[in-house]
Amino acid sequence: MAATSATTFSIRSTIAFGPKAGQLPPSKPSGVRFNSKNSLVSFSGLKAVTSVICESNTSFLNKESCSALRSTFARKAQSSEQRPQYALQPQASFKVAVLGAAGGIGQPLALLIKMSPLVSALHLYDVMNVKGVAADLSHCNTPSQVLDFTGPEELASALKGVNIVVIPAGVPRKPGMTRDDLFNINANIVKTLVEAVADNCPDAFIHIISNPVNSTVPIAAEVLKQKGVYDPKKLFGVTTLDVVRANTFVAQKKNLKLIDVDVPVVGGHAGITILPLLSKTMPSVSFTDEEVGDLTVRIQNAGTEVVEAKAGAGSATLSMAYAAARFVESSLRALDGDGDVYECVFVESNLTELPFFASRVKLGRNGVESLISSDLQGLTEYEQKALEALKPELKASIEKGVAFAQKQAVAA
Amino acid sequence: MQQPTSGANQRIARIAAHLHPPTLQIEGESSGLGRMDCRAKGGSPGFKVAVLGAAGGIGQPLAMLMKINPLVSVLHLYDVVNTPGVTADISHMDTNAVVRGFLGQQQLEDALTGMDIVIIPAGVPRKPGMTRDDLFNINAGIVKTLCEGIAKCCPKAIVNLISNPVNSTVPIAAEVFKKVGTYDPKRLLGVTMLDVVRANTFVAEVLGLDPREVDVPVVGGHAGVTILPLLSQVKPSCSLTPTEIDYLTDRIQNGGTEVVEAKTGAGSATLSMAYAAAKFADACLRGLRGDAGVIECAYVASTVTELPFFASKVRLGRAGIEEIYSLGPLNEYERAGLEKAKKELAGSIQKGVSFVRK
Numbered sequence: 131m132a133a134t135s136a137t138t139f140s141i142r143s144t145i146a147f148g149p150k151a152g153q154l155p156p157s158k159p160s161g162v163r164f165n166s167k168n169s170l171v172s173f174s175g176l177k178a179v180t181s182v183i184c185e186s187n188t189s190f191l192n193k194e195s196c197s198a199l200r201s202t203f204a205r206k207a208q209s210s211e212q213r214p215q216y217a218l219q220p221q222a223s224f225k226v227a228v229l230g231a232a233g234g235i236g237q238p239l240a241l242l243i244k245m246s247p248l249v250s251a252l253h254l255y256d257v258m259n260v261k262g263v264a265a266d267l268s269h270c271n272t273p274s275q276v277l278d279f280t281g282p283e284e285l286a287s288a289l290k291g292v293n294i295v296v297i298p299a300g301v302p303r304k305p306g307m308t309r310d311d312l313f314n315i316n317a318n319i320v321k322t323l324v325e326a327v328a329d330n331c332p333d334a335f336i337h338i339i340s341n342p343v344n345s346t347v348p349i350a351a352e353v354l355k356q357k358g359v360y361d362p363k364k365l366f367g368v369t370t371l372d373v374v375r376a377n378t379f380v381a382q383k384k385n386l387k388l389i390d391v392d393v394p395v396v397g398g399h400a401g402i403t404i405l406p407l408l409s410k411t412m413p414s415v416s417f418t419d420e421e422v423g424d425l426t427v428r429i430q431n432a433g434t435e436v437v438e439a440k441a442g443a444g445s446a447t448l449s450m451a452y453a454a455a456r457f458v459e460s461s462l463r464a465l466d467g468d469g470d471v472y473e474c475v476f477v478e479s480n481l482t483e484l485p486f487f488a489s490r491v492k493l494g495r496n497g498v499e500s501l502i503s504s505d506l507q508g509l510t511e512y513e514q515k516a517l518e519a520l521k522p523e524l525k526a527s528i529e530k531g532v533a534f535a536q537k538q539a540v541a542a
Numbered sequence: 543m544q545q546p547t548s549g550a551n552q553r554i555a556r557i558a559a560h561l562h563p564p565t566l567q568i569e570g571e572s573s574g575l576g577r578m579d580c581r582a583k584g585g586s587p588g589f590k591v592a593v594l595g596a597a598g599g600i601g602q603p604l605a606m607l608m609k610i611n612p613l614v615s616v617l618h619l620y621d622v623v624n625t626p627g628v629t630a631d632i633s634h635m636d637t638n639a640v641v642r643g644f645l646g647q648q649q650l651e652d653a654l655t656g657m658d659i660v661i662i663p664a665g666v667p668r669k670p671g672m673t674r675d676d677l678f679n680i681n682a683g684i685v686k687t688l689c690e691g692i693a694k695c696c697p698k699a700i701v702n703l704i705s706n707p708v709n710s711t712v713p714i715a716a717e718v719f720k721k722v723g724t725y726d727p728k729r730l731l732g733v734t735m736l737d738v739v740r741a742n743t744f745v746a747e748v749l750g751l752d753p754r755e756v757d758v759p760v761v762g763g764h765a766g767v768t769i770l771p772l773l774s775q776v777k778p779s780c781s782l783t784p785t786e787i788d789y790l791t792d793r794i795q796n797g798g799t800e801v802v803e804a805k806t807g808a809g810s811a812t813l814s815m816a817y818a819a820a821k822f823a824d825a826c827l828r829g830l831r832g833d834a835g836v837i838e839c840a841y842v843a844s845t846v847t848e849l850p851f852f853a854s855k856v857r858l859g860r861a862g863i864e865e866i867y868s869l870g871p872l873n874e875y876e877r878a879g880l881e882k883a884k885k886e887l888a889g890s891i892q893k894g895v896s897f898v899r900k
Contacts (some may be wrong), residue, residue, distance in 0.1 A: 238603045241813040255790040262805030269797055269814040271742040271753035377636035388638050432634060440627030448606040 171271070202375055224462055225251040227292040227331075229285075229323050230299025231278075232259035234447040235339060235454065239298060242455035247484045248462040248478055249274040255288040257281055285323070289330035294461055296454060297323055300340035302445040303437045308528070309400045317349055317534050324350040325357065332359035334459050335497060336366065336420045339454055343367040343399040345523055345531030347486055352535030363497030366461075367476030369399045369488045371446065371453035375432040376406045379425055382456035384415050394505050395429070395474050396517075398527065403520045404430045407512045422512055464493035472502070481506055484521060486528055587640070588615025589827055592657045592699075594650075594688050595664025596643075597624035600704065600819065604663060605632055607820035613827040614639040620622035620653035621664070622646055650688070654695035658830060661823055662688055664706035667810040667824070668802045672767045674707035682897050685711045687691040689718040697724035700826050701731065704819055708732040708746050708764040709887055710894030712841055712851055717898035728862035731826075732841030734764045734810065734853045736818035740797040741771045744790055749780055760794070760839050761854045761869055763890065769795045770883045774873045787875060829858030842866065849884055851891055 226243055230236045231254035244252055244267050252274045254264050264278030279288035289295065300316035303309065320340050327336060332354075334413055340346050347367035353362035375392035380386070392412040397405035406429045408422055417425070428435075438448040457473055464471040471493040479487035490502040509517065591608055595601045596619035608614050609632050617639040619629050622849035629643025644653035654660065665681035668674060685705050692699060693877040697719075705711050712732040719725035739762040757777040762770035771794045773787055782790070793800070801811040822838060827837045841853035846868050872880060 158878055223658045237813060238606055241603055241817060244813075245817070259805070262801065262808055263802045263813070265804035266813045269736070269740045269743055269801070269811065270817050271739050271746065271756070273752055273754065367564070371634070374636045378634055381636070388636055391636070436627065436630045436634070440624070441632035443624060443627055445636065446631045447627070448602060448631050452606060452635050476626045 136510070167470035200298065219507060221248070222464075223250050224248055224293045224465060225253065225291055226294045226296065226458065226462075227255060227288055227296060227334075229251040229255045229288070229297045230264050232256040232354075233298060233300075234302060234444050235298040235450045237263055238448055239296065239454050239458075241270075242451060243296075243458055244270050244274055244276065245272055246455075246459060246462065247273065248459070248466060251275045251277065253277050253288045253292060255279040255285060280515035282322075285326045286330050289326055289334075292331045292334050293459060293465060294335045294337065295327050295331065296337040296339065296458060298324060298339040298450070298454065300448075303341070303433075304442055305438055307437075307472060309433075310334060310345070310530075311340050313345060313530065313534075316342070316346060317531070320346045320349055321353055321535065321538060324353045326353050328359045332357075333361075333364070335364050335465070336455065337368050337457060337461070338366065339368045339450065341399070342527060343369065343476055344403060344486075344527035346535070348528045348531035349535045350530055351478065351486075356535075356539050361497065363499075365400060365432050366457070366497075367486070367488065368454050368457050369404075369474055369476050370457045371433075372399065372404050372406070372429060373474050374449065374453045374456070376408075376425075379428055379432075380408070380411055380415075383421060383425060386413070386415065392489050396487065396505060397520045398486075398524045399476060400527070401430055401523070402516070403524045403527070404502045405520055407505060407509065407513055407517050409508075410505060410511060419512070422510075424518065426512075448512065460493060461513075464497075465495055467495060469494070477501075480503035482517075482521065484525055484528065487524075557614070563665060577795075588613055589658040589830055590614075590616040590618070590619060591639075591658055591661065591823065591827075592618040592653055592696075593658045594620045594653070594660060594662045595705075597621035597628050598663060598665075599667060599809050600663035600815045602628055603813055603816035604661065606635070607641050607816060608661075608823065609635050609641060610637050611820070611827070612638065612818055613824065613825055613831065616656075617641045618653045618657065620644040620650060646703045647687070650691045653696050653700075654691050657696040657699045659700045659702065659823060659826055660692055660696065661702045661704065661819060663704040663815070663819065664688060667812075668798070669807050670705070670803055672802075675710075675893075677706050678710060678893065678897075681707070681711060682714055682789050682894070685714050686718055686898065690713045690722070693719050693722040693724045696720075698729065699728070700729045700830070702733050702819065702823055703731065703824065704815065705731045705765070707890060708734065708841055709768060709851075709890035710897070713891045713894035714898055716843060716851075717895055721898070725804050726862065727843035728864075730843065731822075731856075731863070732764060732851075732853070733819055733822050734760060734769075734839055734841050735822040736815050737764060737769050737771070737794060737797070737820045738839050739814065739821070741790075741794045744793050744797075745773070745776060748782070748786055748790060751778070759855055759870075761852070762880070763851075763853060763887045764841055766795055766886070767879070768883045768887045768890070770876065771795075772869070772872065772876055774876060775870055784875075791879070826858055826862075829862070829864075830860055837867075847880075847884060849887055849891060852887070 139191045226249050228236055228240050240254055243249055252259050260278045260280050264276050268276040283392040300319050301312055338350055339349050350365055372395040376395050377391045380393050381391045390413050394410050395405050395406045397403045406426055408417055460471050461471045472490055474488055474490050476488035477498055479501055481489055481501055483486050490505050492499045591604050591614050593601055596605045608617055619625050619744055624643045625643040628643055633641045636837055665684050666677055675783045703712055703715055715730055716725060741758035741760050742756045743753045745758050746756040759772045759775050762768045771791055773782055798811060825836050825838045836858045837855050839853055840856050842856060842863055844852040846852050846854050854869060855867040
């Protein structure tokens with residue numbers, strides 16, 4: 131569903147006075163936790179999470195507005211009182227590397243990560259232009275230290291001691307291209323980068339953004355296996371943007387408060403492999419068959435929508451950076467010991483007969499703690515059919531990635 | 543569980559009263575606020591923000607950050623190229639602001655109608671070897687056109703001007719508004735927040751502190767020696783050696799050039815500028831919302847010195863600038879810096895004023 135007008139777009143979304151915002155990192159946390167199945171109740175700094183932390187004058191939400199907001203969440207907070215309080219002390223203590231930091235996604239992503247209070251060091255790597263990006267970001271008054279690394283000779287140093295590696299590197303689509311058309315270039319890029327990850331920070335969480343994710347994640351897995359360091363719990367294909375888009379479109383269609391909306395999206399990250407489970411939307415809402423059809427198609431083609439709108443100037447960068455940053459923030463919270471982190475993500479999986487599958491997972495200190503299999507139970511007929519329809523394409527993409535990596539290994 | 547504070551109760555009562563107007567029994571006078579005086583017009587919280595130059599190097603990340611801000615209910619993105627793509631991209635983010643895109647000068651008026659805050663990053667950036675003044679000719683014309691639109695469509699909007707050279711473009715904006723008769727000095731601010739952000743970062747680095755805890759007032763203007771960090775007034779208070787003061791003052795004044803050089807022709811500060819501009823716009827929004835004690839440095843029409851415009855700490859509120867703070871006690875080093883700053887600033891201001899009056 132392409133954009134209707136080339137000049138004026140009007141996307142109505144409901145207006146709610148909520149704490150979801152990209153606030154600046156506060157200096158002291160207040161540690162109020164809310165029970166939520168919605169992994170994005172509050173987006174503070176990068177905190178795609180349930181607490182509203184704002185004590186510093188430099189945060190977008192200051193003290194007074196925070197206490198007012200907290201009271202509106204008092205109801206939700208009640209059930210959290212019975213649980214052990216996760217003391218949210220955002221200690222800047224984690225190192226994050228962005229490989230491809232000078233690119234269209236990499237730059238705004240690096241900015242959002244720089245704004246996170248949980249990050250102590252931000253390593254920016256690219257083949258060119260990254261010194262400028264690093265100099266730029268280093269001026270922001272947030273605690274993380276920015277270091278730049280240019281070119282393959284410096285890749286190893288970029289990765290030493292890193293807790294999370296985010297890989298947006300690669301070329302974007304142009305109008306008319308599918309994600310698969312990017313395969314040849316991006317497959318090589320991902321292979322090279324993951325080899326370096328295996329050599330220098332094998333225990334890190336690896337977030338793959340480079341398309342086609344359905345293939346590049348299996349490529350990464352093969353590379354890690356060849357190096358003997360593969361941990362399936364720590365390799366992620368970032369599909370958060372599909373969730374973000376699903377939330378936005380559903381809230382728009384059904385006139386809901388965006389802050390409450392959470393739609394699980396399973397399958398893969400291309401066209402019909404993207405399966406939004408509209409029947410499992412939180413809050414519970416009913417859709418007509420027509421709405422289900424329209425929304426599913428729109429969510430599946432949203433990426434193409436942006437590629438067309440940009441008319442050759444690129445693909446989604448800002449929304450991708452936002453979504454990727456949300457997933458980085460979730461990973462940081464999981465690493466920090468938060469016991470309530472759930473995200474949809476493309477991982478090695480036994481939920482279906484396919485070796486990789488995106489679903490909601492629980493994240494913990496060691497990566498994936500569990501796959502939420504209940505999401506795949508009780509599907510509507512439409513969803514069941516769509517699930518069967520996506521499997522062959524996803525399978526083919528996975529096998530293409532595996533074949534590529536194994537061929538490279540034999541050649542090497 | 544957090545009990546609602548009385549402030550929150552008051553806000554809730556105010557909003558509820560707006561939805562269900564009370565029939566008050568006070569003798570004689572009508573005590574209701576006229577609808578235009580109510581902040582929550584139409585019951586929807588949040589403000590309307592326009593970014594002019596939204597497809598540019600600063601505009602894009604700035605638009606992303608404003609889309610995330612919960613105080614924004616409507617976000618208008620305007621530019622002369624590429625806005626449809628940026629708008630489609632940002633509109634997918636699952637935050638509340640409604641995003642609309644506007645392309646080309648014929649759509650400028652639609653972009654501006656009804657706006658509460660207009661942020662202007664539009665213009666060309668520096669290349670290595672250029673001063674901000676070298677951008678004057680192109681950017682002066684751009685700012686003039688955009689301000690004519692503002693004067694026509696949203697004269698009461700708070701204007702955050704980023705386009706360099708700020709020292710001149712703010713006087714240009716003022717002259718344009720004066721010509722049309724809509725000039726409100728309380729609503730025109732040149733964004734110098736990036737100098738403050740840089741000062742906080744560099745001072746924190748030297749002192750080994752968390753940069754979020756450091757507050758350095760930066761006054762004067764927004765170019766080279768007109769940028770005057772008042773290091774004697776740093777919070778938390780600390781003593782710096784003369785070497786440190788020299789190093790820091792120099793680094794803060796040339797922070798922009800530092801990035802232009804590092805980018806070797808690919809542009810000037812975009813991400814940190816977007817960060818600072820978003821932070822400043824947020825302060826303006828909190829002021830509009832009626833928060834007390836919102837104080838930031840900005841380049842404004844001022845009587846703090848004999849110059850017509852000068853950056854210093856200002857308190858922001860519902861009418862824009864509510865109070866301008868004087869510079870406070872300066873030491874000898876800073877007084878000398880102040881004289882140098884004023885000399886150059888006077889010339890830049892005059893250049894801007896002449897451009898419009900010509």
